[in-house]
Amino acid sequence: METSVLITFVVLAVVLLGVVGGLLVRGRTLTPKQTKKLYPETRDADDLPPGAAEDAEGDTLVADRPDTAEADTAAPPVEQVPAEPEVETPEPVSTRLARLRARLVKSNNVFGKSLLALLSQDQIDDDVWDEIEETLLTADLGTDSTMELVDTLRERVTVEGSKDPQRVRAMLREELIKLIDPTLDRSLNTEADSRPAVVLVVGVNGVGKTTTVGKLARVLVAQDKDVILGAADTFRAAAAEQLTTWGARVGVPTVSSEVEGADPASVAYEAVDKATELESDVVLVDTAGRLQNKANLMDELGKVKRVIEKKSEVDEVLLVLDATTGQNGLNQAKVFSEAVDVTGIVLTKLDGTARGGIVVAIQRQLGVPVKLIGLGEGPDDLAPFETEAFVDALLEEQ
Numbered sequence: 001m002e003t004s005v006l007i008t009f010v011v012l013a014v015v016l017l018g019v020v021g022g023l024l025v026r027g028r029t030l031t032p033k034q035t036k037k038l039y040p041e042t043r044d045a046d047d048l049p050p051g052a053a054e055d056a057e058g059d060t061l062v063a064d065r066p067d068t069a070e071a072d073t074a075a076p077p078v079e080q081v082p083a084e085p086e087v088e089t090p091e092p093v094s095t096r097l098a099r100l101r102a103r104l105v106k107s108n109n110v111f112g113k114s115l116l117a118l119l120s121q122d123q124i125d126d127d128v129w130d131e132i133e134e135t136l137l138t139a140d141l142g143t144d145s146t147m148e149l150v151d152t153l154r155e156r157v158t159v160e161g162s163k164d165p166q167r168v169r170a171m172l173r174e175e176l177i178k179l180i181d182p183t184l185d186r187s188l189n190t191e192a193d194s195r196p197a198v199v200l201v202v203g204v205n206g207v208g209k210t211t212t213v214g215k216l217a218r219v220l221v222a223q224d225k226d227v228i229l230g231a232a233d234t235f236r237a238a239a240a241e242q243l244t245t246w247g248a249r250v251g252v253p254t255v256s257s258e259v260e261g262a263d264p265a266s267v268a269y270e271a272v273d274k275a276t277e278l279e280s281d282v283v284l285v286d287t288a289g290r291l292q293n294k295a296n297l298m299d300e301l302g303k304v305k306r307v308i309e310k311k312s313e314v315d316e317v318l319l320v321l322d323a324t325t326g327q328n329g330l331n332q333a334k335v336f337s338e339a340v341d342v343t344g345i346v347l348t349k350l351d352g353t354a355r356g357g358i359v360v361a362i363q364r365q366l367g368v369p370v371k372l373i374g375l376g377e378g379p380d381d382l383a384p385f386e387t388e389a390f391v392d393a394l395l396e397e398q
């Protein structure tokens with residue numbers, strides 16, 4: 001009698017252990033997606049420790065990353081803190097702009113200072129005009145624009161008969177604003193009726209495309225838009241990873257391919273398709289930018305655009321250029337604008353250069369407005385380009 005009770009207990013205990021063990025294993029092997037399917041009300045990151053949250057909030061829609069589900073059980077048993085989804089809130093527009101304007105002034109100070117020193121002389125003679133010309137050239141304004149600007153200024157000084165430095169400075173401000181053209185439409189085309197707006201981001205390696213896509217996603221999220229990212233740089237797995245991380249930080253999904261070297265056009269198409277399905281407001285497509293083989297890259301970019309267009313219009317093609325590369329950037333710009341119809345320029349790394357004049361040169365060469373400027377590596381270091389604020393920063397008295 002006693003023996004049989006004991007045996008029953010042992011059997012029950014073994015069965016119970018087996019069941020519990022089985023559940024644990026299943027729990028460990030569930031991917032975030034499967035978890036979501038089983039428990040649709042839970043978010044991917046809710047069950048993860050705070051450190052792992054960043055990695056899991058933005059879904060990777062094509063490539064699964066099953067390891068994220070294991071992070072929970074792999075973590076050492078720490079204090080049970082209810083894990084809040086750690087999606088960051090992007091900096092509001094007002095403080096961002098004030099901060100970035102100050103940064104622009106700081107980096108372009110050299111330009112402003114030397115011009116001001118020149119204009120503050122009692123006599124603005126030929127030598128001084130030559131130096132003004134040189135300063136404008138050093139700031140990458142370009143030869144044509146510089147000559148034109150100096151000629152116009154000299155003429156105005158002669159006609160008005162005024163050599164008052166403050167007056168000349170005001171003239172310079174007016175003429176620079178005219179050159180940059182405040183009437184150009186610099187708004188981003190991110191509104192489309194009854195479909196997601198499509199923004200394609202192109203440019204050579206290292207100029208800041210992926211970073212710009214990430215920063216732009218934050219700006220759009222701050223404007224309450226539903227955003228989806230497309231990782232069409234399929235040459236390096238790290239590129240998709242980098243984009244996914246940007247997306248996860250603000251809680252937007254990224255469509256990417258598990259396969260390195262997959263067809264970028266099909267990833268871009270998938271992203272637009274997914275955006276349509278999810279009724280997103282905007283889809284941002286990041287691309288590769290190797291320039292070793294120009295013809296190939298250009299063919300490929302053309303194809304990415306054409307394949308997207310089978311599904312949707314492309315509303316904005318942003319060409320990202322690094323402000324520190326000067327003339328080289330201009331040559332790149334030409335090549336890209338031949339492959340795809342560029343609709344706007346993003347000028348990055350203006351925080352590291354006093355060559356703000358490149359804005360004028362690029363617009364002139366491409367006939368396309370600079371729409372955004374990058375002023376640092378930080379997530380909120382992207383600003384819309386504003387002509388007057390930009391010129392004021394160039395000519396700031398400090």
Ligand SMILES: Nc1nc2c(ncn2[C@@H]2O[C@H](COP(=O)(O)OP(=O)(O)O)[C@@H](O)[C@H]2O)c(=O)[nH]1
Nearest residue numbers: 205206207208209210211348349374375376377
């Ligand atoms: N200082 C500065 N660095 C930037 C800016 N934009 C991007 N970067 C940096 O440039 C590097 C290349 O950026 P990435 O987005 O990977 O370039 P991609 O190859 O064109 O995608 C990274 O280290 C970025 O942090 C910017 O506006 N200012």
Ligand SMILES: [Mg+2]
Nearest residue numbers: 209210233239
């Ligand atoms: Mg990139």
